[in-house]
Amino acid sequence: MVVYFCICYFLYGILIGSFLNVCIYRIPLGKTVVTFPSSCMSCGTKIKPYDLIPIVSYFLIKGRCRSCGLKISPQYPIVEMLNGVLYILIYIQYGFTFISVIYCLFLSALIVLTFIDIKYQLVPPPVNFFILILAVAVVVSDYTHIVNHIIGFFIISVPLYIVALLYKGGMGGGDIKLFAVCGALLGIKLILVAFFITIVCASLFGIVLMCFNKKKNLKSALPLVPFITIGCFSAVLYGTELAAFYLGLMF
DSSP: OHHHHHHHHHHHHHHHHHHHHHHHHHGGGTOOSSSSOOBOTTTOOBOOGGGOSTTHHHHHTTTBOTTTOOBOOTHHHHHHHHHHHHHHHHHHHHOSSHHHHHHHHHHHHHHHHHHHHHHHOOOOHHHHHHHHHHHHHHHHHTGGGHHHHHHHHHHTHHHHHHHHHHSTTSSOHHHHHHHHHHHHHHOHHHHHHHHHHHHHHHHHHHHHHHHHOTTOOTTSOOOOHHHHHHHHHHHHHHHHHHHHHHHHHHO
Protein backbone atom coordinates (compact mmCIF):
# COMPACT_ATOMS: atom_id res chain seq x y z
CA MET A 1 0.00 0.00 0.00
CA VAL A 2 2.88 2.36 0.72
CA VAL A 3 4.27 1.86 -2.78
CA TYR A 4 0.80 2.29 -4.26
CA PHE A 5 0.23 5.61 -2.49
CA CYS A 6 3.76 6.81 -3.36
CA ILE A 7 2.99 6.18 -7.03
CA CYS A 8 -0.36 7.95 -6.71
CA TYR A 9 1.20 10.95 -4.97
CA PHE A 10 3.94 11.12 -7.60
CA LEU A 11 1.48 11.00 -10.50
CA TYR A 12 -0.72 13.57 -8.80
CA GLY A 13 2.38 15.69 -8.18
CA ILE A 14 3.61 15.74 -11.78
CA LEU A 15 0.10 16.52 -13.04
CA ILE A 16 -0.09 19.47 -10.66
CA GLY A 17 3.47 20.32 -11.69
CA SER A 18 2.30 20.73 -15.29
CA PHE A 19 -0.26 23.29 -14.08
CA LEU A 20 2.42 25.02 -12.01
CA ASN A 21 4.36 25.70 -15.21
CA VAL A 22 1.28 27.45 -16.59
CA CYS A 23 1.09 29.56 -13.42
CA ILE A 24 4.79 30.43 -13.56
CA TYR A 25 4.44 31.69 -17.12
CA ARG A 26 1.05 33.41 -16.97
CA ILE A 27 0.71 34.96 -13.50
CA PRO A 28 3.53 37.54 -13.91
CA LEU A 29 1.97 38.55 -17.24
CA GLY A 30 -1.46 39.05 -15.66
CA LYS A 31 -3.01 36.26 -17.72
CA THR A 32 -5.65 33.83 -16.50
CA VAL A 33 -4.45 30.33 -15.65
CA VAL A 34 -7.76 28.49 -16.05
CA THR A 35 -9.45 29.26 -19.37
CA PHE A 36 -7.06 29.58 -22.29
CA PRO A 37 -5.51 26.32 -23.62
CA SER A 38 -1.73 25.95 -23.64
CA SER A 39 0.01 27.18 -26.78
CA CYS A 40 3.52 27.75 -28.11
CA MET A 41 4.99 31.06 -26.90
CA SER A 42 6.56 31.65 -30.34
CA CYS A 43 4.09 30.58 -33.05
CA GLY A 44 0.90 30.49 -30.93
CA THR A 45 -0.03 26.96 -32.05
CA LYS A 46 -2.26 25.17 -29.56
CA ILE A 47 -0.44 22.29 -27.91
CA LYS A 48 -2.03 18.89 -28.54
CA PRO A 49 -3.14 16.80 -25.54
CA TYR A 50 -0.55 14.12 -26.30
CA ASP A 51 2.17 16.77 -26.02
CA LEU A 52 1.01 17.74 -22.53
CA ILE A 53 1.91 14.49 -20.78
CA PRO A 54 4.07 15.58 -17.81
CA ILE A 55 7.81 14.89 -18.20
CA VAL A 56 7.31 12.30 -20.97
CA SER A 57 6.16 14.68 -23.71
CA TYR A 58 9.18 16.96 -23.25
CA PHE A 59 11.54 14.14 -24.17
CA LEU A 60 9.31 12.72 -26.90
CA ILE A 61 9.37 16.05 -28.76
CA LYS A 62 13.07 16.51 -27.86
CA GLY A 63 12.38 19.75 -26.02
CA ARG A 64 11.12 21.63 -29.07
CA CYS A 65 7.77 22.84 -30.40
CA ARG A 66 6.39 20.48 -33.08
CA SER A 67 5.24 23.43 -35.23
CA CYS A 68 8.05 26.01 -35.18
CA GLY A 69 10.90 24.13 -33.55
CA LEU A 70 11.27 26.67 -30.71
CA LYS A 71 13.41 25.24 -27.93
CA ILE A 72 11.33 24.61 -24.79
CA SER A 73 12.87 25.46 -21.43
CA PRO A 74 13.96 22.46 -19.31
CA GLN A 75 12.13 24.24 -16.49
CA TYR A 76 8.98 22.35 -17.51
CA PRO A 77 10.11 18.78 -16.73
CA ILE A 78 12.18 20.02 -13.77
CA VAL A 79 9.14 21.62 -12.09
CA GLU A 80 7.00 18.55 -12.78
CA MET A 81 9.61 16.11 -11.44
CA LEU A 82 10.38 18.30 -8.41
CA ASN A 83 6.71 18.56 -7.50
CA GLY A 84 6.21 14.81 -7.88
CA VAL A 85 9.21 13.94 -5.69
CA LEU A 86 8.16 16.42 -3.00
CA TYR A 87 4.67 14.91 -2.92
CA ILE A 88 6.21 11.49 -2.28
CA LEU A 89 8.29 12.91 0.59
CA ILE A 90 5.20 14.53 2.08
CA TYR A 91 3.31 11.22 1.92
CA ILE A 92 6.19 9.33 3.54
CA GLN A 93 6.27 11.88 6.37
CA TYR A 94 2.53 12.42 6.95
CA GLY A 95 0.71 9.58 5.22
CA PHE A 96 -2.59 9.96 3.41
CA THR A 97 -4.03 12.70 5.62
CA PHE A 98 -5.62 16.13 5.40
CA ILE A 99 -2.41 17.87 6.44
CA SER A 100 -0.40 16.02 3.79
CA VAL A 101 -2.73 17.37 1.08
CA ILE A 102 -2.40 20.89 2.53
CA TYR A 103 1.39 20.66 2.63
CA CYS A 104 1.51 19.34 -0.94
CA LEU A 105 -0.46 22.34 -2.18
CA PHE A 106 1.62 24.65 0.00
CA LEU A 107 4.91 23.41 -1.43
CA SER A 108 3.49 23.64 -4.96
CA ALA A 109 2.63 27.30 -4.36
CA LEU A 110 6.18 27.91 -3.13
CA ILE A 111 7.60 26.31 -6.27
CA VAL A 112 5.56 28.76 -8.37
CA LEU A 113 6.80 31.70 -6.30
CA THR A 114 10.40 30.48 -6.49
CA PHE A 115 10.58 30.40 -10.28
CA ILE A 116 8.70 33.69 -10.63
CA ASP A 117 10.99 35.40 -8.12
CA ILE A 118 14.12 34.09 -9.84
CA LYS A 119 12.95 35.46 -13.19
CA TYR A 120 11.09 38.63 -12.23
CA GLN A 121 12.00 39.30 -8.56
CA LEU A 122 8.28 39.39 -7.91
CA VAL A 123 6.00 37.81 -5.29
CA PRO A 124 2.50 37.81 -6.85
CA PRO A 125 -0.25 38.54 -4.29
CA PRO A 126 -2.64 35.87 -5.70
CA VAL A 127 -0.21 33.09 -4.74
CA ASN A 128 0.26 34.59 -1.26
CA PHE A 129 -3.52 34.71 -0.94
CA PHE A 130 -3.75 31.04 -1.94
CA ILE A 131 -1.31 30.12 0.85
CA LEU A 132 -3.42 32.19 3.25
CA ILE A 133 -6.50 30.15 2.25
CA LEU A 134 -4.55 26.97 3.02
CA ALA A 135 -3.60 28.47 6.39
CA VAL A 136 -7.25 29.20 7.19
CA ALA A 137 -8.13 25.59 6.30
CA VAL A 138 -5.45 24.37 8.71
CA VAL A 139 -6.69 26.68 11.48
CA VAL A 140 -10.29 25.54 11.01
CA SER A 141 -9.25 21.87 11.20
CA ASP A 142 -6.91 22.55 14.16
CA TYR A 143 -8.85 25.30 15.95
CA THR A 144 -7.60 24.24 19.41
CA HIS A 145 -4.17 25.56 18.38
CA ILE A 146 -5.42 28.76 16.75
CA VAL A 147 -3.16 30.94 18.94
CA ASN A 148 -0.13 29.06 17.64
CA HIS A 149 -1.08 29.94 14.06
CA ILE A 150 -1.94 33.56 14.87
CA ILE A 151 1.41 34.11 16.58
CA GLY A 152 3.08 32.31 13.67
CA PHE A 153 1.59 34.94 11.35
CA PHE A 154 3.26 37.79 13.26
CA ILE A 155 6.41 36.33 14.85
CA ILE A 156 8.64 36.76 11.79
CA SER A 157 6.71 39.16 9.59
CA VAL A 158 6.34 41.99 12.14
CA PRO A 159 10.06 42.22 13.04
CA LEU A 160 10.95 42.10 9.34
CA TYR A 161 8.43 44.85 8.62
CA ILE A 162 9.93 47.04 11.35
CA VAL A 163 13.43 46.46 9.96
CA ALA A 164 12.17 47.33 6.46
CA LEU A 165 10.74 50.61 7.77
CA LEU A 166 13.98 51.52 9.54
CA TYR A 167 16.33 50.48 6.75
CA LYS A 168 15.06 51.39 3.30
CA GLY A 169 15.96 49.08 0.44
CA GLY A 170 15.95 46.01 2.65
CA MET A 171 13.59 43.06 2.38
CA GLY A 172 10.67 43.54 -0.02
CA GLY A 173 7.06 43.71 1.08
CA GLY A 174 6.19 40.58 -0.88
CA ASP A 175 8.76 38.54 1.05
CA ILE A 176 7.43 39.85 4.37
CA LYS A 177 3.84 38.97 3.42
CA LEU A 178 5.02 35.52 2.35
CA PHE A 179 6.61 34.95 5.76
CA ALA A 180 3.32 36.04 7.36
CA VAL A 181 1.10 33.59 5.48
CA CYS A 182 3.68 30.79 5.82
CA GLY A 183 3.80 31.44 9.55
CA ALA A 184 0.02 31.29 9.79
CA LEU A 185 0.08 27.90 8.10
CA LEU A 186 3.10 26.38 9.85
CA GLY A 187 2.76 27.79 13.35
CA ILE A 188 5.45 29.19 15.65
CA LYS A 189 7.99 26.37 15.81
CA LEU A 190 8.06 25.47 12.13
CA ILE A 191 8.19 29.05 10.85
CA LEU A 192 11.12 29.77 13.19
CA VAL A 193 12.93 26.74 11.76
CA ALA A 194 12.07 27.89 8.24
CA PHE A 195 13.33 31.41 8.94
CA PHE A 196 16.61 30.17 10.42
CA ILE A 197 17.29 27.91 7.42
CA THR A 198 16.31 30.73 5.04
CA ILE A 199 18.82 33.15 6.57
CA VAL A 200 21.63 30.56 6.67
CA CYS A 201 21.11 29.47 3.06
CA ALA A 202 20.74 33.02 1.73
CA SER A 203 23.85 34.16 3.61
CA LEU A 204 25.98 31.25 2.39
CA PHE A 205 24.79 31.76 -1.19
CA GLY A 206 25.50 35.49 -0.98
CA ILE A 207 29.04 34.86 0.29
CA VAL A 208 29.73 32.34 -2.48
CA LEU A 209 28.29 34.75 -5.06
CA MET A 210 30.57 37.54 -3.85
CA CYS A 211 33.60 35.25 -4.02
CA PHE A 212 32.96 34.49 -7.70
CA ASN A 213 31.63 37.93 -8.67
CA LYS A 214 33.61 40.80 -7.18
CA LYS A 215 30.97 43.32 -8.31
CA LYS A 216 28.43 41.78 -5.96
CA ASN A 217 28.19 42.99 -2.38
CA LEU A 218 25.94 42.50 0.63
CA LYS A 219 23.59 45.22 -0.64
CA SER A 220 23.07 43.58 -4.04
CA ALA A 221 19.54 42.44 -4.76
CA LEU A 222 19.10 38.72 -4.13
CA PRO A 223 15.86 36.84 -4.79
CA LEU A 224 14.85 35.62 -1.34
CA VAL A 225 11.86 33.40 -2.18
CA PRO A 226 14.02 30.43 -3.28
CA PHE A 227 15.62 30.41 0.17
CA ILE A 228 12.26 30.88 1.92
CA THR A 229 11.10 27.87 -0.08
CA ILE A 230 14.09 25.79 1.02
CA GLY A 231 13.41 26.83 4.61
CA CYS A 232 9.72 25.91 4.42
CA PHE A 233 10.47 22.63 2.63
CA SER A 234 12.88 21.70 5.41
CA ALA A 235 10.49 22.80 8.15
CA VAL A 236 7.55 20.85 6.71
CA LEU A 237 9.55 17.68 6.16
CA TYR A 238 11.97 17.70 9.10
CA GLY A 239 11.10 20.74 11.21
CA THR A 240 10.47 18.89 14.47
CA GLU A 241 13.71 16.92 14.18
CA LEU A 242 15.71 20.02 13.25
CA ALA A 243 14.28 22.01 16.17
CA ALA A 244 15.06 19.17 18.59
CA PHE A 245 18.61 18.89 17.22
CA TYR A 246 19.24 22.62 17.53
CA LEU A 247 17.87 22.78 21.07
CA GLY A 248 19.97 19.75 21.93
CA LEU A 249 23.10 21.64 20.84
CA MET A 250 22.12 24.65 22.95
CA PHE A 251 21.20 22.70 26.08
